[in-house]
Each structure stands twice: as C-alpha cells, then as structure tokens.
Amino acid sequence: MLIIVSMIGFAILHLAPGGPMSQYASDGSMTQADLDRVAESLGLNRPLPVQYGEWLWRMVQGDWGISYRDRQPVLHIIASHLGATLELMLSATLIAVFLGVAIGTLGAIRRYSLFDSLATVGAMIALSIPTFWFGLVIIYVFSVGLGWLPSGNRYTIGDGSFWNRIHHLIGPSLVLGLVSTAIWSRYMRSSMLDVINQDYIRTARAKGVSEFRIITRHAMRNALLPMITIAGIQIPSLLSGALVTETVFTWPGMGRLFLDSISYRDYPVVMGVLMFSAVLVLLASLLADILYSVADPRISRNS
Amino acid sequence: MTVVSLDTPRNRGFWKRQTVRRFMSNRLAVFGVVMILLLTLACIVLPWLLPFSETYINMAARHLPPFQQVDHLFGTDPIGRDTLARLLVAGRISLSIGFSAMVVSMVIGVCVGLVAGFYGGVVGASLMRFVDAMLCFPSIFLILAISALTSPTIPGIVLLIAATSWMEVARVVEAQTRSLKSRDYAIAALAYGAGKSRIMTREILPNAIAPIIVAATLNVANAILAESYISFLGFGIQPPTPSWGNMLNNAQTYLTSAPWLAIIPGIAITLAVTSFNFLGDGLRDALDPRADQ
Numbered sequence: 219m220l221i222i223v224s225m226i227g228f229a230i231l232h233l234a235p236g237g238p239m240s241q242y243a244s245d246g247s248m249t250q251a252d253l254d255r256v257a258e259s260l261g262l263n264r265p266l267p268v269q270y271g272e273w274l275w276r277m278v279q280g281d282w283g284i285s286y287r288d289r290q291p292v293l294h295i296i297a298s299h300l301g302a303t304l305e306l307m308l309s310a311t312l313i314a315v316f317l318g319v320a321i322g323t324l325g326a327i328r329r330y331s332l333f334d335s336l337a338t339v340g341a342m343i344a345l346s347i348p349t350f351w352f353g354l355v356i357i358y359v360f361s362v363g364l365g366w367l368p369s370g371n372r373y374t375i376g377d378g379s380f381w382n383r384i385h386h387l388i389g390p391s392l393v394l395g396l397v398s399t400a401i402w403s404r405y406m407r408s409s410m411l412d413v414i415n416q417d418y419i420r421t422a423r424a425k426g427v428s429e430f431r432i433i434t435r436h437a438m439r440n441a442l443l444p445m446i447t448i449a450g451i452q453i454p455s456l457l458s459g460a461l462v463t464e465t466v467f468t469w470p471g472m473g474r475l476f477l478d479s480i481s482y483r484d485y486p487v488v489m490g491v492l493m494f495s496a497v498l499v500l501l502a503s504l505l506a507d508i509l510y511s512v513a514d515p516r517i518s519r520n521s
Numbered sequence: 522m523t524v525v526s527l528d529t530p531r532n533r534g535f536w537k538r539q540t541v542r543r544f545m546s547n548r549l550a551v552f553g554v555v556m557i558l559l560l561t562l563a564c565i566v567l568p569w570l571l572p573f574s575e576t577y578i579n580m581a582a583r584h585l586p587p588f589q590q591v592d593h594l595f596g597t598d599p600i601g602r603d604t605l606a607r608l609l610v611a612g613r614i615s616l617s618i619g620f621s622a623m624v625v626s627m628v629i630g631v632c633v634g635l636v637a638g639f640y641g642g643v644v645g646a647s648l649m650r651f652v653d654a655m656l657c658f659p660s661i662f663l664i665l666a667i668s669a670l671t672s673p674t675i676p677g678i679v680l681l682i683a684a685t686s687w688m689e690v691a692r693v694v695e696a697q698t699r700s701l702k703s704r705d706y707a708i709a710a711l712a713y714g715a716g717k718s719r720i721m722t723r724e725i726l727p728n729a730i731a732p733i734i735v736a737a738t739l740n741v742a743n744a745i746l747a748e749s750y751i752s753f754l755g756f757g758i759q760p761p762t763p764s765w766g767n768m769l770n771n772a773q774t775y776l777t778s779a780p781w782l783a784i785i786p787g788i789a790i791t792l793a794v795t796s797f798n799f800l801g802d803g804l805r806d807a808l809d810p811r812a813d814q
Contacts, residue, residue, distance in 0.1 A: 346794035351787035458661035
C-alpha cells in the first residue's frame with residue numbers, strides 16, 4: 219500500500235509539466251549548459267525508474283532530500299511545522315468529539331424532535347460552509363467586531379505562555395472542528411439509534427436503571443465503539459481543512475509550509491509534505507482498525 | 522419448483538410515483554431543487570439585465586456598501602466593480618465547473634467501478650488498491666500541488682477536481698456490480714450470448730443507477746467547494762475571471778473596511794453547496810427508504 223502511494227506521489231510531481239526543473243528553467247540568465255549541470259548535480263537527468271528507486275531508498279532511510287529554498291533537510295522542516303498542525307488538529311477533534319457526541323446522542327434519544335431536525339439541518343449546512351469563509355466570519359465577528367480573539371498566529375511574539383497559546387488556538391480550532399462536529403454528530407446519532415433498540419437496553423430499563431444511567435453507561439459505551447473508525451476516516455479531510463485554516467489564521471503549521479513551498483516551487487518539500495500526510499493517513503486508519511478490534515471483542519482480528 | 526425471473530427488472534424505482542412522492546414530501550430536498558434552479562437561472566439570465574458588466578469600473582462608486590444604491594445592490598469592490606454582477610458571472614463559472622467536474626469524475630468512477638467489480642480477481646483487486654491509495658492523499662494537497670505546477674486553465678481545473686473525486690463513486694459502483702453480476706438476469710444475459718460490455722452497460726449499470734445518482738449530486742457539491750478552496754488560495758481560476766472562490770481571495774485584506782466583499786460570495790457558495798447536499802440526501806432517502814434510520 220505504501221509503495222502504491224509513493225508511486226502515485228512520485229509520478230504526479232515528475233510528470234507534471236514544469237516538474238522539478240521549472241524553477242531554474244524560468245531563470246533567463248541560465249544557459250542550457252547550466253541547466254544540464256544543475257540537473258546532473260540533482261540527479262534529475264537519469265531515467266525515471268532509477269530516480270524513483272533511489273528516491274524511495276533514501277526515503278526509507280529517513281533522507282527526504284534538501285529544501286531548494288533554505289537548504290535544510292526536508293524531514294527537519296516538516297518536523298518543525300508538525301507540532302503546530304497536530305496541536306490544531308487535536309484541539310479541533312476534541313471540540314468535535316464533545317459537541318458531536320452530545321448532539322448526536324440527544325438527537326437519537328429525542329428522535330424527530332425539533333432539536334433533532336435542527337441538528338440534522340445544522341450538520342448539513344456545516345458540511346457545506348467553505349472552511350476558509352467560516353474562518354473569515356469568525357475573525358470578523360470575534361476579532362474585528364468584538365475583539366475577543368486574536369486574528370492569527372500561534373502566540374503573541376514575546377509571550378509564549380500557556381494561556382496566550384490557548385487564546386490563539388480557540389478560533390482556528392472552532393473553524394477546523396466545525397465540519398468534524400457535523401460528521402461526528404451524524405454518525406453518533408445513527409450509531410446510538412442502532413444501540414438504543416437492543417435487548418440489553420430493554421433489560422436495563424426493566425431492571426429499573428435510571429434513564430440517564432442507561433444512556434451514559436449502557437448505550438453510549440457501545441455506540442462510541444464504531445466512532446473509533448470514524449476518527450480514522452476523518453484524518454484526510456482534517457488535514458485538508460487544516461491547510462485552509464492555517465492559511466486564514468496565519469498558523470505556522472504543515473499546511474502553510476506546503477502552500478509556501480508550492481509558491482516557491484520548493485519541490486522536495488512539496489513532495490515531502492504530500493508523502494508525509496499520505497503516510498499519516500495510512501497509519502491513522504491502520505491504528506483505528508487495530509484499536510477497534512481491541513476495544514470491541516466481537517470483531518475478530520482476522521476477519 | 523422455483524420460478525426464476527430472467528427479465529432485467531424494468532421497474533428501476535427511479536420514476537416510480539411512490540419515489541417522487543417520497544421525494545416531494547422531503548421539504549429540505551425540495552428546497553434544494555428550487556434553490557439550484559433559481560441560482561442557475563439567475564446566473565444565466567441576470568447578468569444581461571444588470572446596468573453594469575462584471576468588469577466595468579465605476580470610479581465614482583468604489584468601496585460602496587451593499588443596499589446603498591439601487592444600481593449597485595450588493596455594493597462595489599475597492600476598484601469600483603459591481604459585486605452583484607461579479608457574483609453572478611462567478612456563479613456561472615463555479616456552477617459549471619462543479620457540474621462538469623462531476624460528469625468527468627462520474628465517468629471515471631463508473632468505468633473503474635464496473636470493470637473492477639465485473640472482472641474481479643487480480644484486475645479488480647489492483648484497481649481497488651489504486652483507489653485506496655488515491656484516498657490516502659488529502660485531496661486539497663493533491664489538487665494544489667498539481668495546479669501549482671501546471672497553472673491550469675478552466676478545463677484543466679475541471680480535470681484536476683475530477684481526478685481527485687472519482688474514488689468514492691468507484692467504490693460504490695464496484696460493490697454494486699459485484700452483487701448485481703450474479704443476479705439471475707445478468708447470468709441469463711450471459712447465457713444467451715450477450716457480450717461482457719453489453720451486460721455491464723445494459724444489465725448492471727441501469728440497476729445500480731440509484732446510488733450513482735446520489736453520489737453524482739453530492740459530487741457537484743464537493744466540486745464547487747474544491748474549486749472555491751483552490752481559487753481562494755490563489756491556485757485556481759485566475760483574475761480577472763471571477764469565481765466564488767477567488768472573489769474571497771483578497772477579501773481578507775478588506776475584512777475591516779469592506780466586510781461585505783467576504784460575506785456575499787461566501788453565502789453564495791454555502792447556499793449552492795447546501796442545496797446540492799439537501800438534494801443528494803433527499804434522493805438517497807427517496808430511492809432507498811431502507812437506508813433511513
């Protein structure tokens with residue numbers, strides 16, 4: 219699987235017109251001889267399969283190339299931006315899990331009520347709002363209008379304190395968490411509906427367990443199990459959303475790094491981030507599968 | 522004795538009165554259809570009726586807020602272009618990109634899904650592996666990387682969006698094909714000597730049409746969103762051609778002085794995408810009542 223992923227990534231960036239040499243080719247002061255020399259020093263004049271093989275071997279060894287722009291190892295650059303993105307994704311997911319589970323559960327218990335219908339429509343609208351636009355609206359209302367939240371960056375320069383960071387994190391996490399909240403609430407609702415009609419819930423009711431306890435202890439625990447898979451599935455869209463959110467909130471994460479590298483045609487970094495995110499997605503879904511089978515003994519691991 | 526019907530089902534549940542009634546009783550879905558029709562009509566017809574074209578620069582009325590002047594209903598941008606005119610022309614572009622990207626992605630997805638599901642085995646497995654691998658890349662990353670390297674024209678952007686959004690369809694069609702190819706009518710068709718391509722297109726495809734139509738509707742919504750993302754980031758439709766996404770591109774700069782520039786196109790995108798999502802959801806419920814829980 220990883221091999222196929224790496225081949226797709228390699229093929230896309232090599233076969234696209236422009237390719238790795240375009241940065242130099244557009245420089246008028248370079249002659250063809252200069253171009254050839256650069257291509258040779260970067261190893262770009264050899265047959266593609268050879269380049270792919272060597273590239274893959276170096277990737278496996280942890281050598282992801284040197285950035286064209288600031289001459290730093292790609293892996294090093296990615297690592298320095300990864301923290302900000304993970305921080306953002308984690309807090310967005312926390313918001314989404316809490317809100318989504320609460321909304322989904324309430325919707326399932328009071329099925330077809332006004333709250334349920336509003337939640338359904340709300341989720342649909344949340345899925346349709348462009349992330350960047352929601353970011354602009356949040357900035358306009360809470361930063362420009364009310365002045366409650368900073369309009370960007372990870373912390374105020376010179377003040378890296380914990381609360382300052384949290385303060386900066388609220389806006390972007392809300393924006394990034396919106397779509398996930400909608401998805402979580404939809405899946406939680408249907409998962410809860412599946413569970414709520416099971417025999418063991420009826421048994422609990424017959425035993426006289428209080429309704430609140432039935433929902434929180436008996437139903438929710440089982441309804442949450444399939445959500446592990448949902449968390450895994452959401453990583454790609456979360457990454458895409460993070461890219462856009464980071465742009466709007468000038469958040470120094472992987473998404474912005476990717477965008478900057480594209481503008482500078484910093485080809486090894488673009489390639490590195492692309493591959494890194496694909497690997498992240500792959501690992502996340504693998505992890506979700508494993509966790510699911512551990513958490514739910516009814517699912518056998520070899521099926 | 523068992524009676525096996527070898528006829529391909531004629532009743533495909535699509536134009537059944539029951540289906541239509543179920544759809545019409547879903548208010549959100551009807552809202553979606555009406556909104557889509559209104560938006561499309563407005564984008565096609567209204568630009569001809571407006572006093573200003575989308576590129577006309579009215580130096581006397583720059584930075585005009587909305588609802589201040591009758592002839593600039595939605596205000597103007599910092600260089601004096603009419604927001605409403607730009608919005609409608611941008612709508613033509615965004616909607617047609619959404620629609621054409623959907624068509625292309627459906628063609629790819631249906632073909633891959635049909636072939637993979639029908640032949641199965643090594644061919645099917647490797648095709649579906651490829652689908653899985655493509656799904657590992659966050660789509661915006663892929664689109665941005667390629668569009669930055671190629672600076673595509675409008676058809677190029679359509680192809681790009683389609684190339685990153687056909688995988689879900691392929692999965693749906695593959696699963697359908699796998700289950701439909703062993704139905705009696707498909708086997709009967711094989712028995713009377715129908716070719717493989719005929720069975721695929723005449724026996725299997727029409728019976729898998731319901732989930733395909735649902736996926737197509739949702740694909741339009743996602744394609745409109747994808748276009749707006751890449752144009753917002755500056756790698757999609759290039760000015761002066763307006764699109765809903767690139768109208769928002771420099772709106773962030775004017776967020777304090779001219780917030781309407783950011784708000785109006787965003788509402789247009791949200792409205793269009795929500796409508797398609799409502800429509801898709803309504804179609805799913807109407808075509809397959811069992812899926813509703």
